[in-house]
Amino acid sequence: MTGMRVSFVIPTRNHARFIRRCIDACLSQRLEGAEVIVADGLSTDGTQELLASYGDRISWTSERDAGQSDAVNKGIARARGEVIAWINSDDYYPADDVLPAVMEAFASSPRVDVVYGQAMTVDAEGRALRPYRTRRIERPVDVLVHPTPPAMQPAVFFRRDLFVAVGGLRTDLHYAMDYDLWLRMLPRAREIRYLDRVLAHATFHQDAKSVAYLGRQVRELARLKREHMGAFHAGPADRLRCAAGVMELYAYWLAVRLGLRRAA
Secondary structure: OOOOOEEEEEEEOOOHHHHHHHHHHHHOOOOOOOEEEEEEOOOOOOHHHHHHOOHHHOEEEEOOOOOHHHHHHHHHHHOOOOEEEEOOOOOEOOOOOHHHHHHHHHHOOOOEEEEEEEEEEEOOOOOEEEEOOOOOOOOOOHHHHOOOOOOOHHHEEEEHHHHHHOOOOOOOOOOOHHHHHHHHHHHHOOEEEEEEEEEEEEEOOOOOHHHHOHHHHHHHHHHHHHHHOHHHOOOHHHHHHHHHHHHHHHHHHHHHHOOOOOOO
């Protein structure tokens, strides 16, 4: 695979009950030169002791940060790999051949900047809930006009150089920072490859941001769509689709709040 390396970057805080599953899934990929970088935000639940038990198999720090975006930025700044696999500590890879397949896609052309695929939402015990509605990216503006991001964050892999070129994650965002990154990064990607398979399991539990702070996440998504509209030079039809997508987001939030739907 042309000697390319991957860096797993894991931001975490007080996820001791999940993080071993995440780290073990990263280590199981067995890619030459791969590194696992954990950025812990001063956890108080025994996370540091758990991280120390891995010895030199992982690299980790535990320090105060300005939130998840800041932790990811710090982790990627330390990364030596050409490809970044950003995965939150409560998520994991479902099989040991996920990253080899991803790296093959990157190695197929020097122009491939982003690889993404399907994801499955699971409960805290890893039981499947439902697949995420992943969408193929036909046009850059599709990322803007659809109600939700085209793929779940742990199922998106990207070149470190592209991440740096767009300025990394915005630290003023706390619920849709990944969506903002896709809106800035995907239009600049030279080639994007889609893998038609499940690349990540995303854990839904009561403490997950997308569950505990769903209303805030929806408002942040809607604000980002408005902020990025001009950069995409969206025409009337796309603006109408974007507005309909925002309405769909708020309808979903209301249905969850009224108990008519579960957060998904």
